[in-house]
Amino acid sequence: MSAVVTAPASAGTGQAPRGAPRRRRWTRFVLPAYSWLIIAYLVFPIAVMILYSFNKVTTGLPQVSFAWNGFTTQWYQQWKDIPQLTSSFWLSIRLALAATIVATALGTLLALALVRYRPPQLRGKGFLEQVMFLNIAAPEIVMGASLLGLFVTINVARGFLTLLLAHVAFSIAYVAITVRARMAGFDRSLEEAAQDLGANAWVTFRKITLPLIMPGVMAGALMAFALSIDDFVTSNFVSGAAVPFPVWVYGATRIGIPPQVFVFGSAIFAVGILCALASIVVARRQT
Amino acid sequence: MTDTDASAQDVPAAGPAGPADPPTVPAIGLDGVAKEFHSRGETVTAVRGIDLAIRTGEFFSMLGPSGCGKTTTMRMIAGFEEPTRGTVRLDGRDVTAAPPNKRDVNMVFQSYALFPHMSVFENVAFGLRRKSVPRDQITRQVGEMLEIVDLTGREQRRPRELSGGQQQRVALARALVNHPKALLLDEPLGALDLKLRQAMQVELKRIQREVGITFVYVTHDQNEALTMSDRIAVMNDGVIEQLGPPRDIYEHPATRFVAGFIGTSNLLAGSLARVTGGQGVIEVSPDERIIVRAGRSELTVGQEVELTVRPEKIELAAGPGPAGGCALRGTVTEVVYLGTSTSFSVHTTTGADVVVFQQNSASADTPVGRGDEVWLTWDPQHSYPIG
Numbered sequence A: 001m002s003a004v005v006t007a008p009a010s011a012g013t014g015q016a017p018r019g020a021p022r023r024r025r026w027t028r029f030v031l032p033a034y035s036w037l038i039i040a041y042l043v044f045p046i047a048v049m050i051l052y053s054f055n056k057v058t059t060g061l062p063q064v065s066f067a068w069n070g071f072t073t074q075w076y077q078q079w080k081d082i083p084q085l086t087s088s089f090w091l092s093i094r095l096a097l098a099a100t101i102v103a104t105a106l107g108t109l110l111a112l113a114l115v116r117y118r119p120p121q122l123r124g125k126g127f128l129e130q131v132m133f134l135n136i137a138a139p140e141i142v143m144g145a146s147l148l149g150l151f152v153t154i155n156v157a158r159g160f161l162t163l164l165l166a167h168v169a170f171s172i173a174y175v176a177i178t179v180r181a182r183m184a185g186f187d188r189s190l191e192e193a194a195q196d197l198g199a200n201a202w203v204t205f206r207k208i209t210l211p212l213i214m215p216g217v218m219a220g221a222l223m224a225f226a227l228s229i230d231d232f233v234t235s236n237f238v239s240g241a242a243v244p245f246p247v248w249v250y251g252a253t254r255i256g257i258p259p260q261v262f263v264f265g266s267a268i269f270a271v272g273i274l275c276a277l278a279s280i281v282v283a284r285r286q287t
Numbered sequence B: 001m002t003d004t005d006a007s008a009q010d011v012p013a014a015g016p017a018g019p020a021d022p023p024t025v026p027a028i029g030l031d032g033v034a035k036e037f038h039s040r041g042e043t044v045t046a047v048r049g050i051d052l053a054i055r056t057g058e059f060f061s062m063l064g065p066s067g068c069g070k071t072t073t074m075r076m077i078a079g080f081e082e083p084t085r086g087t088v089r090l091d092g093r094d095v096t097a098a099p100p101n102k103r104d105v106n107m108v109f110q111s112y113a114l115f116p117h118m119s120v121f122e123n124v125a126f127g128l129r130r131k132s133v134p135r136d137q138i139t140r141q142v143g144e145m146l147e148i149v150d151l152t153g154r155e156q157r158r159p160r161e162l163s164g165g166q167q168q169r170v171a172l173a174r175a176l177v178n179h180p181k182a183l184l185l186d187e188p189l190g191a192l193d194l195k196l197r198q199a200m201q202v203e204l205k206r207i208q209r210e211v212g213i214t215f216v217y218v219t220h221d222q223n224e225a226l227t228m229s230d231r232i233a234v235m236n237d238g239v240i241e242q243l244g245p246p247r248d249i250y251e252h253p254a255t256r257f258v259a260g261f262i263g264t265s266n267l268l269a270g271s272l273a274r275v276t277g278g279q280g281v282i283e284v285s286p287d288e289r290i291i292v293r294a295g296r297s298e299l300t301v302g303q304e305v306e307l308t309v310r311p312e313k314i315e316l317a318a319g320p321g322p323a324g325g326c327a328l329r330g331t332v333t334e335v336v337y338l339g340t341s342t343s344f345s346v347h348t349t350t351g352a353d354v355v356v357f358q359q360n361s362a363s364a365d366t367p368v369g370r371g372d373e374v375w376l377t378w379d380p381q382h383s384y385p386i387g
């Protein structure tokens, strides 16, 4: 690097300044091109899904075919023609919302405890953090299998409740870590100032602490929602009679995916895009 | 902390404030207050034991070097720290165990601690809203307070859109709008540059006069304390070394620490050769003598005394002057021009180095230069025995 910068300067007047920019002109496209390639790599499968949600089906069976048969909005009009798919989709939505609310509340409190307290008050803080990272790093299949074992042992009927418990369990750590990152550098004197001005602990939390960590809480909530809505491995173990969307889709692949799956997939993606845009707008407005 | 406390004095009387004190209940009373912190098995004593009676409406400063316990003392008054020993009283009421939101004092933080997600208006209105003051009254009172601190028209700004001095004034308004019994200010001007600092000093004094609230002011800037305060407590290592009006502190430093910490002070020492009429004389040579008046204790012949003389009280002279005055001979080692005055360092025959300030007047005398032999003379009333 430094050689590239200094050599032309010592080489003399006329040539050198022209030499350096030419070399830069060459390379300055490398990183942008690379970035766009990565984006294409990430977006391509989604684009295929959206595209095929508009594909006609020529066989009698309502199955996605991967030959292009022509454009249609038929599947968008008939989006709820497969009752099991629709009900599994709504189950996933309800599950994701419930899991998000519970996991966000619990994870935020955990983050507060981890930031605020040190060993005398919070014994085993290091252990707690280890468990949190283990929870994230542990293979999901281990967690799913062990949860199933647990639920069978204590004889809990598999259904919405077991799904909720499992989804909350794997989301808490993500929320806690996201919120904790936001809490770094939080000025405690703001809370003291609020107390000093007559706010009790609850008012201080609601008026000062929570609004200030809100971006972190929202990011954690979005992550919890995203983790829950597409979870297959754990859900497959603990779902029982209540079949969430990903589990149903997996089951359907064995006989052929109905095009409505792509419609739901595209819808979820669209909502995700909207959420991302909204968070960008909010972030812009705040700064 | 508890009622089985070691502090024996339960009388909220004036204590260190002096005999001239009116027998009223002090706005803030500290009785034997001490604070120890325990961190990683070690015990740090931040405040060793403080008795204090701050009067209603006074501008009271706590002055001392870094780490002497000023902030800790203030946080115990505000309620953020619970004293290890002793009692905190506000208007005579024991508030030692009360949380900050149950104490009628407000604090201005060194970092201002303005709420970044609220407008200037909402910041100032925060305390009033907690007391469920009616809406129209909040608008009126906040408006009035912003006018006092000269921020009218900036109600809807966010704190980060204000300059340092403006933020400082918002912090002040946010505390004052609640009409607290006392306002606690922890180095409120520390983050400002010199010009703004001086302007804010005048401003703070004006506001204090206008609202008539007790100000407790923490600073480690002695000039700030001397110019603004009604009384100053000079702290060192968790105790109050001296408490009194600025003039007293400056002219009669009670301890060697205070003499060294406040302004420039010349320390002289010697043993008394004669004591007559409450005055002791240290004979340096037939012409040279230092005369001291008896301070708190009697003087005796042969006693070793230490005393301080302020640099501006000493004159550079051609001769030893009258026999009733102090006189020392010495050689000028340094001359520093300071604008309105000149500072001379003089190495005296006693071995002590003495600093002398001389006003630079238009009718300048014959200039004194480095290496010149001079006489230092001063009136005995400016020699203060310490210890």
Ligand SMILES: Nc1ncnc2c1ncn2[C@@H]1O[C@H](COP(=O)(O)OP(=O)(O)OP(=O)(O)O)[C@@H](O)[C@H]1O
Pocket: B037, B038, B039, B044, B045, B046, B064, B065, B066, B067, B068, B069, B070, B071, B072, B073, B220
């Ligand atoms: N929370 C705490 N835990 C442990 N020690 C503390 C704590 N707060 C203060 N101390 C110690 O107590 C002593 C007094 O601190 P304090 O903040 O009162 O000093 P200060 O006079 O305000 O100093 P400065 O002028 O630097 O602000 C210091 O030695 C400090 O290290």
Ligand SMILES: [Mg+2]
Pocket: B070, B071, B072, B186
């Ligand atoms: Mg301090």
